[in-house]
Amino acid sequence: MKKLLIIAAALLISAGTVDAKWWIFGKSKAEVGLKYLHINGVSADETGPKIKLFREMLGADGLVKISGRASGGQIGSVRLTLDDKATWTEVKLAANGTFEQSFKPEAGRTYALLIEVTDTAGKMNKPEETRKELTLSEENVQARVREALDALFQAYNAEDLRKFMAGVGENFAADKGILERAVKRDFDALSAINLRYTLNNVAAGAQGRVFASITFNRMVMVNKSGQTSTDSGSTEFVFDSKEGKLSLFSMKQPLMFGLSDAENVAIGQVLGGGEGLVIGPTGELGGDYTNDSFTDADGVASYDFDMGTEDQSPAGIGCGNISSGHVVFNLSGPSIYPASGALVQEIPGKNISSVTLADVQAITGTCPNDNNSGKTYGIKSGGANYAMEVVSITGAGPYSVSIKFRKF
Amino acid sequence: MKRTAAILSLTLACAPCAAAQSEFHATNEFSVVNNSIKGAGKASSSLTEGNNFLEVLNVYGNGSKGAWTYNYAAGAKATDDERNDARRVSLTNIQARATNKVHTLAVGDVFESFSQYSLATSLKGGSYRFAREGSKLPEFTAVFGSAYSRWDSLWRDPVTRTVNRQATGLRLKQQLGPDFWAAASYVGAKDTARVSAADSLYDARNYGVDFGYNPIPGMTMSGEYSSSDYDEATNGLSEKGAAARFEITGDADPSRVTLEYENVAPDFLSPLGSATPDRRKLKAKWRYKYSKRVTFNSGLLWYRNNLDNNVAAGTTYNWKPELGVSVKRPFAARAYSNADLSYKFDRKYGAGSSGADHYLNANYRDRFGELDSDTNLGYTLYRTETDVRDASEVTFNTSLSSRHEVKAVVFKPSLNLGTWYSKDELADETDKFYEYSLGLGLDAPGANLTSDLRLGANTLKKSAAGTDDSSKFFAALSAYWRPKLLARLNESTLFLRAGFNDYTFTTTSRNFREKSLTVGLNTAF
Numbered sequence: 009m010k011k012l013l014i015i016a017a018a019l020l021i022s023a024g025t026v027d028a029k030w031w032i033f034g035k036s037k038a039e040v041g042l043k044y045l046h047i048n049g050v051s052a053d054e055t056g057p058k059i060k061l062f063r064e065m066l067g068a069d070g071l072v073k074i075s076g077r078a079s080g081g082q083i084g085s086v087r088l089t090l091d092d093k094a095t096w097t098e099v100k101l102a103a104n105g106t107f108e109q110s111f112k113p114e115a116g117r118t119y120a121l122l123i124e125v126t127d128t129a130g131k132m133n134k135p136e137e138t139r140k141e142l143t144l145s146e147e148n149v150q151a152r153v154r155e156a157l158d159a160l161f162q163a164y165n166a167e168d169l170r171k172f173m174a175g176v177g178e179n180f181a182a183d184k185g186i187l188e189r190a191v192k193r194d195f196d197a198l199s200a201i202n203l204r205y206t207l208n209n210v211a212a213g214a215q216g217r218v219f220a221s222i223t224f225n226r227m228v229m230v231n232k233s234g235q236t237s238t239d240s241g242s243t244e245f246v247f248d249s250k251e252g253k254l255s256l257f258s259m260k261q262p263l264m265f266g267l268s269d270a271e272n273v274a275i276g277q278v279l280g281g282g283e284g285l286v287i288g289p290t291g292e293l294g295g296d297y298t299n300d301s302f303t304d305a306d307g308v309a310s311y312d313f314d315m316g317t318e319d320q321s322p323a324g325i326g327c328g329n330i331s332s333g334h335v336v337f338n339l340s341g342p343s344i345y346p347a348s349g350a351l352v353q354e355i356p357g358k359n360i361s362s363v364t365l366a367d368v369q370a371i372t373g374t375c376p377n378d379n380n381s382g383k384t385y386g387i388k389s390g391g392a393n394y395a396m397e398v399v400s401i402t403g404a405g406p407y408s409v410s411i412k413f414r415k416f
Numbered sequence: 417m418k419r420t421a422a423i424l425s426l427t428l429a430c431a432p433c434a435a436a437q438s439e440f441h442a443t444n445e446f447s448v449v450n451n452s453i454k455g456a457g458k459a460s461s462s463l464t465e466g467n468n469f470l471e472v473l474n475v476y477g478n479g480s481k482g483a484w485t486y487n488y489a490a491g492a493k494a495t496d497d498e499r500n501d502a503r504r505v506s507l508t509n510i511q512a513r514a515t516n517k518v519h520t521l522a523v524g525d526v527f528e529s530f531s532q533y534s535l536a537t538s539l540k541g542g543s544y545r546f547a548r549e550g551s552k553l554p555e556f557t558a559v560f561g562s563a564y565s566r567w568d569s570l571w572r573d574p575v576t577r578t579v580n581r582q583a584t585g586l587r588l589k590q591q592l593g594p595d596f597w598a599a600a601s602y603v604g605a606k607d608t609a610r611v612s613a614a615d616s617l618y619d620a621r622n623y624g625v626d627f628g629y630n631p632i633p634g635m636t637m638s639g640e641y642s643s644s645d646y647d648e649a650t651n652g653l654s655e656k657g658a659a660a661r662f663e664i665t666g667d668a669d670p671s672r673v674t675l676e677y678e679n680v681a682p683d684f685l686s687p688l689g690s691a692t693p694d695r696r697k698l699k700a701k702w703r704y705k706y707s708k709r710v711t712f713n714s715g716l717l718w719y720r721n722n723l724d725n726n727v728a729a730g731t732t733y734n735w736k737p738e739l740g741v742s743v744k745r746p747f748a749a750r751a752y753s754n755a756d757l758s759y760k761f762d763r764k765y766g767a768g769s770s771g772a773d774h775y776l777n778a779n780y781r782d783r784f785g786e787l788d789s790d791t792n793l794g795y796t797l798y799r800t801e802t803d804v805r806d807a808s809e810v811t812f813n814t815s816l817s818s819r820h821e822v823k824a825v826v827f828k829p830s831l832n833l834g835t836w837y838s839k840d841e842l843a844d845e846t847d848k849f850y851e852y853s854l855g856l857g858l859d860a861p862g863a864n865l866t867s868d869l870r871l872g873a874n875t876l877k878k879s880a881a882g883t884d885d886s887s888k889f890f891a892a893l894s895a896y897w898r899p900k901l902l903a904r905l906n907e908s909t910l911f912l913r914a915g916f917n918d919y920t921f922t923t924t925s926r927n928f929r930e931k932s933l934t935v936g937l938n939t940a941f
Binding site: 043044148149150151169170178181182183185186188189192195196199200202204206207208209210211212213217218219221223225226227229231232233234235236238240242244246258272275276278279280289290291369390392 | 443474476579611669691692715769779796838884
């Protein structure tokens with residue numbers, strides 16, 4: 009930590025005395041033009057030809073600020089137009105070529121902005137190259153969030169990495185480079201992606217950040233196994249509006265994007281939300297699940313997924329009557345049934361890696377009476393959802409039981 | 417108590433509604449959907465069969481009274497489709513904010529984003545801020561509330577019940593010069609009322625300082641240091657940790673350079689902020705505009721874990737360099753041509769893992785006559801020394817689109833072709849994926865109508881025994897119409913969305929077909 013503080017202090021002191029811009033490694037040709045242009049603090053290089061402004065992005069005075077710096081020798085004048093060259097306004101120019109101009113936009117109207125730079129010899133830039141169309145939207149923050157989420161979801165569904173990353177902010181909390189590689193791996197691992205969402209909660213706040221909670225519904229085809237997987241649940245995003253539009257700042261688990269490196273992409277987990285779908289290093293669906301095994305002498309045992317413990321002599325007899333744990337094994341059947349207050353049902357065709365929260369939420373059964381080995385079950389108990397794969401049941405008193413389970 | 421707090425919050429949030437208001441807006445979207453799913457494999461569908469509805473209402477407004485200005489917003493959602501929401505009716509947001517330019521009060525959804533490590537999530541509660549422009553007094557912010565992601569959780573609805581995380585935050589920010597500010601923050605988080613015995617219950621405190629500095633035009637520096645101290649009841653843990661980050665950015669043509677350093681201790685916990693524990697990270701990025709037509713992008717990201725040498729498996733190191741170039745008009749004669757070329761390398765080793773992945777991508781966009789084209793070619797090589805994933809993959813996509821005006825109608829036909837090829841060298845298996853789609857957009861600006869029809873198919877061919885080949889035929893139609901009849905309702909739009917998906921597999925019992933039809937009305941006033 010001390011080293012960090014020393015480095016930071018040294019940089020702070022030295023930077024204050026630096027005259028040259030050390031990060032400029034070359035110079036553009038001395039053509040008449042703009043060295044840079046910012047619209048409401050956003051570099052025009054980072055916006056498209058059309059810029060949509062929202063009230064929340066304007067200052068308290070409701071003004072749009074255009075600032076820039078003319079380049080190319082001795083600058084004589086800078087003019088700008090907001091109505092596609094119909095009328096021009098000369099802007100006040102500083103000696104170093106910088107200028108600033110503000111205007112109050114009307115909602116719904118489109119402003120065609122072009123900037124003309126002329127040097128003292130009469131040489132001009134090409135104003136068309138500076139053209140930007142600005143509109144002030146009447147939409148509120150909910151519409152902005154939906155627009156940002158729609159763009160991300162559509163690009164992800166279409167497996168278009170370039171469009172997807174255009175919606176991710178440079179300051180993405182878990183690092184944009186990590187997310188980009190993870191999403192690329194997602195696209196190699198999945199096909200026929202179909203993500204949908206509805207908004208649960210939106211809150212805009214300080215520093216231009218916007219919080220959004222959604223309910224999602226997802227179906228994917230896993231290329232490696234050829235299996236489809238569906239799940240649904242709730243998750244959270246934070247967006248940043250520093251770059252002139254809402255761009256993704258952080259995501260929590262269950263993740264919507266970057267499933268291939270969930271550990272490094274997600275910033276925490278939604279309270280009670282679980283882990284959701286993740287993609288393992290081989291490109292197959294995986295997730296954190298727990299392996300456990302136990303032995304039982306009398307053939308009836310209950311199991312508690314939260315504690316990871318079995319009760320070899322549970323109180324009560326029969327389906328739904330046993331008062332400990334979440335699930336009861338009748339090992340001589342073998343069969344399986346819920347403990348008191350729970351539901352349990354087989355989820356056919358799934359294993360512990362491919363079973364989803366939606367699969368578990370859909371169960372309605374109580375007391376399946378079948379051979380358990382190799383089967384996967386969903387368990388609903390209280391407000392919690394679990395999945396369990398029975399790996400094996402061997403022996404005849406004592407019995408050996410091996411299971412895998414996970415909580416959503 | 418919680419109910420009282422919730423009612424109080426709602427009452428406060430609605431208070432401005434009763435006051436004289438200068439502006440009020442509302443948006444409403446109502447839609448009805450009919451889904452039909454057929455086939456033996458219909459359980460795999462992510463659609464809910466039958467008729468369902470979705471209603472989303474939002475109101476917002478603002479006004480002033482004396483020296484105070486206020487704004488408010490509220491929203492609700494109703495649906496009978498559990499896949500849209502577990503709740504049939506839910507409050508999506510409610511917020512009221514009043515300010516006299518010095519004191520600012522907010523209740524309901526409050527999102528006081530202090531700093532990355534301290535507070536970066538929204539709360540259901542209230543906040544107060546003191547900030548006097550032009551004064552040397554510091555800016556002060558206080559916030560309290562519950563860190564629920566939705567309002568239903570506040571009243572412990574059985575379906576959305578979750579751990580209650582109560583939060584309190586204080587922040588003092590001081591401008592120390594025209595280009596330099598610093599701030600100190602405290603955030604406390606206490607979990608109560610868990611749902612299951614396994615839920616972690618944290619009682620955490622974060623103390624932090626952060627700053628921002630613009631030493632010369634075009635250069636910004638920012639940094640943060642945060643210390644955490646927490647107790648976790650379920651596992652009986654008590655830990656302390658610290659996190660620090662520093663970033664410097666130089667941005668002026670022709671270059672933009674960013675340098676970042678971050679160190680987050682393994683035991684650092686930020687229940688309301690954003691941090692990946694146990695990570696030391698270095699990052700450098702350089703964007704260089706070589707000329708008006710050529711821009712280079714380069715970057716290097718390095719990070720490792722196991723900062724306290726307590727991970728039994730050992731330390732994992734990651735190197736992620738990248739290099740890219742974008743060329744506008746690579747062929748001088750082609751005014752609309754654009755080319756991008758990028759290479760990314762991903763090296764990960766240690767703790768029993770060793771991988772070296774290479775990502776190459778080339779993109780070319782151009783216009784040929786009235787035809788716009790966008791073509792992408794990617795090559796990825798996954799290599800591991802531990803036989804986890806050794807594969808080479810090729811992706812190719814191209815799209816052609818055009819725009820034609822015939823009287824008052826605009827036609828926008830398009831064609832997309834794509835393929836993905838994967839050779840798994842460990843299993844000696846090959847997967848191939850092909851897709852094509854045709855689209856036709858149709859706009860009638862005079863009639864306020866926009867529509868898009870898209871249909872196509874994709875196929876996944878697998879060589880591995882026991883795995884299914886599959887194919888999907890899809891068709892989707894969307895249409896949005898703003899009839900003059902509804903002009904009184906300003907931005908009212910009628911919309912229709914129809915979709916058809918036919919999934920077929922080698923194992924025919926997995927086959928299913930989905931038909932979906934949605935009609936709705938979007939209104940704003």
